[in-house]
Amino acid sequence: MKNCSARYKLDNVANPNLYKDIFPYDEIPKIIFDRVQVPMDIPEEIYITDTTFRDGQQSRPPYTSKQIIRIFDYLHQLDNDSGIIKQTEFFLYTEKDRTAAEKCMEKGYEFPEVTSWIRANKEDFKLVKQMGIRETGMLMSCSDYHIFKKLKMTRQEAVDLYLSVVKEALNNGIHPRCHLEDITRADFYGFVVPFVTKLMELSREANVPIKIRACDTLGLGVSYSGVAVPRSVQKIIHGLRTICGVPSDLIEWHGHNDFYSVVDNSTTAWLYGASSINTSILGIGERTGNCPLEAMVFEYAQLKGNTKNMNLHVITELAEYFSREMKYDVPTRTPFVGKEFNETRAGIHADGILKDEEIYNAFNTDKILGKPIVVAVNQYSGHAGIAAWINTYYRLEGNNKIDKKDKRVNEIKLWVDEQYKLGRTTMIGNNELEMLVKKVMPEIMRKKEERAS
Structure with missing residues (x-):
């Protein structure tokens, strides 16, 4: 794997590669086929992670501490010590969020584990460490749309910044989770592969797992076989594993539903080697939303033939709670949670x-x-x-x-x-x-x- 990844050097281009042949902006995005097939390789153990208290709060009025704690209890009851709903992530920006995270940690549940999402600065790292949170997510935008247009950096400057942030986390005894934002518009071989290869080198040197979350920020991922990068979910996950040497248990997929593909893309990520799929309850998230947690419970059941010890009645209770407590309008014909879905x-x-x-x-x-x-x-x-x-x-x-x-x-x-x-x-x-x-x-x-x- 190391020799394979050595072929890919950071392409520190002077001008951004915006893939205008695929994303012309004034037209609907294109799907480009290279007809190259990659093998399926579903991990022996697959998991669901949750972003209800992070991405799920970015598209609605913030939850109260009481609501966060109650939803966390529901997640624990749904998992029912099966270990399938592995983690949930919290913002730590406000006193309210920190209090809620602390209260949830005090419950002592093994599943879901409390993780955090922070800005990449020293003060936030100190906060994570003080709270005793083992793992934190950090934003690392990887498309030239973000690097050149938002960060106003070169690719090399972005890599240097991201690596310094990871080192800061490691120095504070925190396990980094690197959120590779906008990966489905990124130069996979010219930026993602060399960057992630560096992360894996750091992981081996520190003997600390560094998790890679592949973020399909605009829902542009495509699950079909033979699609070219950057849009191919299959090739992104396969490449992270076989070229960058990221173990399956450190690969996570985070999708959005802008093109109605979030469930298919998420399942495809599982099938091609990602161990974890990031979801939110009822799919609530930025714009069209994240992958619905309840959908992936049913995908898990179909792939594995069981749901271990999960209590699926809690899915119905959760939908009723959101409708009753938050006055959230669950469309009546939404699969599994709508009042009239059956x-x-x-x-x-x-x-x-x-x-x-x-x-x-x-x-x-x-x-x-x-x-x-x-x-x-x-x-x-x-x-x-x-x-x-x-x-x-x-x-x-x-x-x-x-x-x-x-x-x-x-x-x-x-x-x-x-x-x-x-x-x-x-x-x-x-x-x-x-x-x-x-x-x-x-x-x-x-x-x-x-x-x-």
């Missing part, structure tokens, strides 16, 4: 659910997420839709299920039809259907009340 309105689908809910439900949402399948009633529902609503809403099973041919279902159907004949355009509400069931099927309501008591 709702069906089509009559033919409802008829299938009436026969067997597995026909139109991908998994047992009630068992896994505590979200029973939902059937909505409208002018297209028919007898099957109404019967399915009754059975799912009241959780009727076996011989207790109501058949679509039941004459009492027809009574409700006639009422529904009349509503739409009179010009109604909205769905029939659960409260309205409850009143109808109470009238024509009083025994079902009695059983519901008995269960509740």
Whole structure:
């Protein structure tokens, strides 16, 4: 690996390489194929990390200390000592954030581990050390857009600055996590590879792990095979491993959803050698957001065939907490967390659910997420839709299920039809259907009340 990386020297260009053939700005970005294939190599152990209290706070009103601590508890309960949700990162800028971080650390949870994100200065390093935080993230922009236009530096000056910051962290006994901002617009072989190779040399000299977080800052990463850098997620992760010699357990992917690709890109990073995917709860983050933590839980489950000891009901509780406590609007049809993500309105689908809910439900949402399948009633529902609503809403099973041919279902159907004949355009509400069931099927309501008591 060392000999391989030695071929790549820092290309200290006089003018920035902005890849205008790929990013013309006045046009939609282009995807360039070099048709070179790299092998998949998923790590034996893969993890999820969280940035809810860092990147997740940059696009909304800041959380209160109380809210941060409660969300941290939820993360711990979701992980449930499985070790899958490995870390979460905190800002340390304000007294509020520092207090919240300290309170979370005092809980003594192994997972998720509290890490920080700081500005690269000596005072912030002292703060991290005083708080007893083992690892901290530091921003290290790596595209010429940032180096030349934002930092007003040359590539060599940027590398020198970043290496000095890492050395300062090591001198303070802190494990650095290098956030390679805007890596999907960076000169991978002319800047990223020589820089990361230097970081790995420092890591070996100090005998301290230096983590590399590849940040797809504008969501420009592409997961397809045969795509050229800088946009290829496959080649970025493969190159970090095989050219720079970064062990998989020190590679982390941080994506954004600007092009609707954040989940695919994140999973691809896992598949090609990154051990960790950085996420935020509900995907809340800058602009279109980060990778949703809940999405990667389900990606993990599909890749590994299990979720170890995780308690996935907490995903539902988290969504409800954000809606209730922060008045956060979770779109109703958002996968896994939306109130209607497993709702069906089509009559033919409802008829299938009436026969067997597995026909139109991908998994047992009630068992896994505590979200029973939902059937909505409208002018297209028919007898099957109404019967399915009754059975799912009241959780009727076996011989207790109501058949679509039941004459009492027809009574409700006639009422529904009349509503739409009179010009109604909205769905029939659960409260309205409850009143109808109470009238024509009083025994079902009695059983519901008995269960509740």
